[in-house]
Amino acid sequence: MRWWRSGASPGPDRHLDPSLLPGQPVLLARLQDLIAWGRKHSLWPLNFGLSCCYVEMATSLTSTFDIARFGAEVVRGSPRQADVMVVSGTVFVKVAPIVKRLYEQMLEPRWVISMGSCSNSGGMYDVYSVVQGVDSFLPVDIYIPGCPPAPHAFMECLVLLQEKVGAQRRPLSWIAGPQDVQPLVMPSRRDALRERRTAQADYPAMDTLPLTDAIWRRPGERRPGENSPRTKPPSGT
Amino acid sequence: MLEQMPVWTELRRRFDAASLTGQETRDAIPTFWVPPERSLEVLHYLKEDIAQPYRMLYDLSAIDERLRQQRGGQPASDFTLVYHLASFGRNEELRVKVPLRGLSPSASSITDLWPNANWYEREIWDMFGIVFKGHPYLRRLLMPTTWNGHPLRKEHPARATEMGLFQLPEEKQENEQEALEFRPEEWGMTRTNKDAGFDYVFLNLGPAHTGTHGVLRLVLQLEGEVIRDIVPDIGFHHRAAEKMAERQTWHTYIPYTDRVDYLQGVLNELPYVLAAERLAGIDVPERVQVIRVLLCELYRLANHLVWYGTFAQDVGALSPVFYMFNDRERIHNIMEAVCGARMHPNWFRIGGVAHDLPDGWDSLVRQFLSYFPKRLDEYDRLVMKNPIFRGRTVGIGAYTTDEAMEWGVTGPGLRATGCQWDLRKQRPYSGYDRFDFDIPVAHRGDSYDRAVVRIEEMRQSCRIIQQCVDTMPAGPYKSSHPLSTPPLKERTMHDIETLITHFLGVTWGPVLPAGEAAVPIEGAKGQVSYYLISDGTQNSYRTRIRTPSFPHIQMVPYISRGHLLPDLVAILGSVDFVLSDVDR
Numbered sequence: 001m002r003w004w005r006s007g008a009s010p011g012p013d014r015h016l017d018p019s020l021l022p023g024q025p026v027l028l029a030r031l032q033d034l035i036a037w038g039r040k041h042s043l044w045p046l047n048f049g050l051s052c053c054y055v056e057m058a059t060s061l062t063s064t065f066d067i068a069r070f071g072a073e074v075v076r077g078s079p080r081q082a083d084v085m086v087v088s089g090t091v092f093v094k095v096a097p098i099v100k101r102l103y104e105q106m107l108e109p110r111w112v113i114s115m116g117s118c119s120n121s122g123g124m125y126d127v128y129s130v131v132q133g134v135d136s137f138l139p140v141d142i143y144i145p146g147c148p149p150a151p152h153a154f155m156e157c158l159v160l161l162q163e164k165v166g167a168q169r170r171p172l173s174w175i176a177g178p179q180d181v182q183p184l185v186m187p188s189r190r191d192a193l194r195e196r197r198t199a200q201a202d203y204p205a206m207d208t209l210p211l212t213d214a215i216w217r218r219p220g221e222r223r224p225g226e227n228s229p230r231t232k233p234p235s236g237t
Numbered sequence: 238m239l240e241q242m243p244v245w246t247e248l249r250r251r252f253d254a255a256s257l258t259g260q261e262t263r264d265a266i267p268t269f270w271v272p273p274e275r276s277l278e279v280l281h282y283l284k285e286d287i288a289q290p291y292r293m294l295y296d297l298s299a300i301d302e303r304l305r306q307q308r309g310g311q312p313a314s315d316f317t318l319v320y321h322l323a324s325f326g327r328n329e330e331l332r333v334k335v336p337l338r339g340l341s342p343s344a345s346s347i348t349d350l351w352p353n354a355n356w357y358e359r360e361i362w363d364m365f366g367i368v369f370k371g372h373p374y375l376r377r378l379l380m381p382t383t384w385n386g387h388p389l390r391k392e393h394p395a396r397a398t399e400m401g402l403f404q405l406p407e408e409k410q411e412n413e414q415e416a417l418e419f420r421p422e423e424w425g426m427t428r429t430n431k432d433a434g435f436d437y438v439f440l441n442l443g444p445a446h447t448g449t450h451g452v453l454r455l456v457l458q459l460e461g462e463v464i465r466d467i468v469p470d471i472g473f474h475h476r477a478a479e480k481m482a483e484r485q486t487w488h489t490y491i492p493y494t495d496r497v498d499y500l501q502g503v504l505n506e507l508p509y510v511l512a513a514e515r516l517a518g519i520d521v522p523e524r525v526q527v528i529r530v531l532l533c534e535l536y537r538l539a540n541h542l543v544w545y546g547t548f549a550q551d552v553g554a555l556s557p558v559f560y561m562f563n564d565r566e567r568i569h570n571i572m573e574a575v576c577g578a579r580m581h582p583n584w585f586r587i588g589g590v591a592h593d594l595p596d597g598w599d600s601l602v603r604q605f606l607s608y609f610p611k612r613l614d615e616y617d618r619l620v621m622k623n624p625i626f627r628g629r630t631v632g633i634g635a636y637t638t639d640e641a642m643e644w645g646v647t648g649p650g651l652r653a654t655g656c657q658w659d660l661r662k663q664r665p666y667s668g669y670d671r672f673d674f675d676i677p678v679a680h681r682g683d684s685y686d687r688a689v690v691r692i693e694e695m696r697q698s699c700r701i702i703q704q705c706v707d708t709m710p711a712g713p714y715k716s717s718h719p720l721s722t723p724p725l726k727e728r729t730m731h732d733i734e735t736l737i738t739h740f741l742g743v744t745w746g747p748v749l750p751a752g753e754a755a756v757p758i759e760g761a762k763g764q765v766s767y768y769l770i771s772d773g774t775q776n777s778y779r780t781r782i783r784t785p786s787f788p789h790i791q792m793v794p795y796i797s798r799g800h801l802l803p804d805l806v807a808i809l810g811s812v813d814f815v816l817s818d819v820d821r
Binding site: 048054059093096097100101122124136148150 | 398400447500580
C-alpha cells in the first residue's frame with residue numbers, strides 16, 4: 001500500500017488545505033489501497049477441517065508457530081464471518097455437498113486454500129469415496145502440497161495469499177466504478193523460486209536435526225553441520 | 238491344534254459335528270464355521286451359557302469369497318460373516334464364521350444379543366449388500382444414501398478415476414442436501430410428546446462443528462436442554478482404507494495405515510505389520526521390537542496430548558491446549574529426527590523398521606524425558622484440579638464395566654470403569670513383557686475418570702520410553718527372513734540375489750503365503766487390529782480394520798441420554814476419537 005503521513009504543517013501533499021486538517025498528523029492513502037491492506041492483514045479462517053491436515057492447521061495456531069503474527073488467528077465458527085476457507089483434508093463424496101454449502105454461505109470477498117494432497121488432487125486416495133481434487137467444484141486460490149503439509153508450509157501459503165489479496169482490486173461501491181474483480185494471476189512457485197534454487201550452493205548436511213529443533217536451543221547455540229546461520233548470534237553470548 | 242483348545246471341546250459337547258467346522262489360521266485365534274441356521278444359537282451359547290463367556294463382540298465383518306482361490310477346505314460360501322468375540326475371563330478371542338450363499342444373501346440380526354452389532358450390521362449391508370433380518374433400521378452407514386452399489390463387493394470399482402469425473406451441479410447439490418435431511422419418523426422417533434404436551438427440538442450438530450472433532454454429524458432430540466436421544470450420522474470421513482488394501486501390495490499399504498487414526502502414527506502400523514509377519518512367519522530381532530515399542534509409546538504420548546488439550550478446550554479451558562501442543566511439537570521433533578515425518582511416519586516394515594535410529598537419538602529422547610513428566614504435574618494443577626473442569630466432567634457420561642463390554646469399549650474407556658485390561662500386559666506383543674510398567678485404572682467410568690486414566694498412562698509411557706533408552710539392544714533393524722520387505726540394504730549392495738528380492742519387493746510386492754491372521758494391539762484409543770486374508774498373492778484378498786473409535790462413538794447416544802446439551806461436548810471430548818478411525 002502506498003501511503004503518506006501529513007505533518008501538522010503543510011506536508012508533501014500540496015493539494016491539501018492544511019486548515020482542513022486537525023492538529024494531529026493524519027494518514028493519507030487511496031481508499032482502495034487501504035481496504036486491500038486491511039483485508040490482507042485480517043484474513044479470518046473458517047473453523048472447518050476435514051482430516052489429518054486440519055491437525056497441522058490447528059498446530060499453526062499454537063504458540064510454536066503462532067499464526068497470529070499474520071493476523072489470521074481469528075478462527076470463525078460461522079461461514080458468514082469468515083474470509084478464507086482452508087479445505088484441510090480429504091474431500092469425500094459424502095462431504096462435498098457440505099463443503100460447497102459452507103462456501104456458498106461465506107460472504108464476498110472470500111478465498112479458498114486447498115491444503116494437502118488429498119484436497120489438491122485426491123492424493124494417495126484414488127478411491128471410490130474420495131473427490132479427486134476440491135477444485136472440481138470450488139475455485140481454489142492457493143494449493144499447498146504435502147501429506148500433511150507442515151504448519152510452516154501452511155503459513156507460507158497464507159503469506160502468499162496475503163500478497164494476492166493485498167494486490168487485488170475490487171469495486172468499492174455497487175454504483176460507481178467498474179464492477180468486476182480484477183483478476184490476478186499468480187506465477188507458479190516453481191518459476192518464482194527457480195533463480196534462488198539454481199543459485200543455492202550451500203546445503204545442510206544430511207544428518208542435521210530439523211529446523212524446528214530450535215525449540216530446544218539456547219540462544220545462539222548451533223548444531224554441528226550448520227555452517228551458515230542466517231542470523232548472527234548476538235555478541236557476548 | 239484347534240482340537241486341543243478347551244473352547245473346541247466345550248462347543249463339541251454342546252453342538253453336533255455337522256454344525257461346527259474348524260479352520261486353522263495363522264494367528265492363535267480359534268476359528269469355527271457354523272451354518273447360518275445354527276449361528277444365533279451358537280453365538281447365544283458363547284455369550285451367555287458357556288463357562289467364562291465371550292462377552293464382547295469385538296468385531297463383526299464380512300468377506301466376499303467369490304474370487305478367492307485358496308480357501309483350504311473351508312465350507313462353500315459366497316459371502317462369509319465373521320463374528321470376532323473376546324472373552325476377558327479366558328484372555329482369549331474367537332472367530333465364528335457363517336457362510337452365506339447367493340448374490341443377495343441374508344442373515345439373522347444379532348442386535349438383540351449385542352447392542353453394538355447394530356452399526357456393524359449396517360456397515361456390512363452398506364459395504365456388501367447383506368441383509369440382516371430383524372435389524373431395527375437397516376440403512377447405509379458410511380456411504381451417502383444416494384450411492385449405488387456396495388463398495389467392498391469385488392465387482393465394485395476401487396478407483397474414483399474408473400467411475401467418471403466428479404461434478405457437483407446445482408441439481409445434484411440440492412438432491413444431496415435433501416437426502417441429508419433428518420426425518421425423526423424414519424428412526425422411530427416422535428416429534429411431539431403427546432402425554433406431556435410439548436414438542437421436541439431436533440438439533441443438528443455437525444458435520445461442520447467445532448465440538449465434534451471432525452466431520453461427525455449428530456442429530457439431537459432435545460427436551461429443553463436435556464438430551465433425550467441422539468442419532469449419529471457417520472461416513473463423512475470414509476477413506477475406503479479396506480478397499481485400498483486389496484489394491485496396494487502388502488508393502489505399499491503401510492502408509493495408508495498411518496492415516497487410519499491420524500493421531501497415533503506408528504500405532505496403526507504395528508498391528509498391520511504384526512499380522513503380516515504372522516502370515517509370513519517372520520520373527521523380528523530384539524532391537525526391532527524395542528525400536529517399535531519406543532516409537533509406539535512416543536506416539537501414544539502425542540495422541541494423548543492432543544486429546545488432553547482439546548478436551549480441556551471443549552469444556553472451556555482455552556490455554557492448556559497451547560501448552561500441550563508445544564509438548565507434542567517436542568515429540569514431533571524426535572520423530573522428525575528418526576523418520577523425517579511428523580504425523581505419518583510410514584516407518585515400520587514387514588520384518589523390521591525402515592532404518593536404524595539416527596546418531597544421537599538417545600540424547601533427544603532423554604532431553605524429552607527430563608522435561609515432560611514435570612509438565613504433567615503442572616497440567617494436573619492447571620486442568621485436573623480445576624474446579625470448573627471437575628464440575629463439567631465428574632459424573633458425566635458414566636458407564637460400568639458390564640456396559641462397556643456390551644458395547645465393545647476397549648482402551649482407557651474400559652480401564653476407567655475399573656477393569657484392568659491392557660493387551661500390553663494381558664497378551665504381550667512386540668516384547669512388551671520385558672518392560673516394567675503399571676496399568677492405571679479408575680473406578681467411576683465417567684468423563685473425568687477417562688481423563689485420569691489417560692494422564693497416568695502418559696506417565697507409564699514415559700517409564701517405558703526410559704527403559705527403551707536404557708536397554709536398547711544392539712543388532713540389526715530388520716529380520717533376515719526372505720520376506721522382509723525391503724531386505725537389509727547392506728546386503729542388497731553385496732549380492733545380486735538380495736538385490737533382485739529388493740527390486741521385486743518394492744515393485745511387484747512380496748508374496749505372503751495364503752492364510753489369515755490378526756494381531757490385536759493396545760492402541761492409543763483402544764484395541765486395534767488388522768484381520769488380513771492372503772490368497773497367496775502380492776496384495777491382501779481382504780483386510781478388515783477393527784478400530785476402537787467406531788464402537789466408542791456408537792455408544793455415545795447411550796451414555797448421553799438424560800444429560801444436558803453442554804455435557805455432550807464433554808462426553809465427546811472424553812471419549813477421544815477421530816473420524817478417520819470411525820469411518821476408515
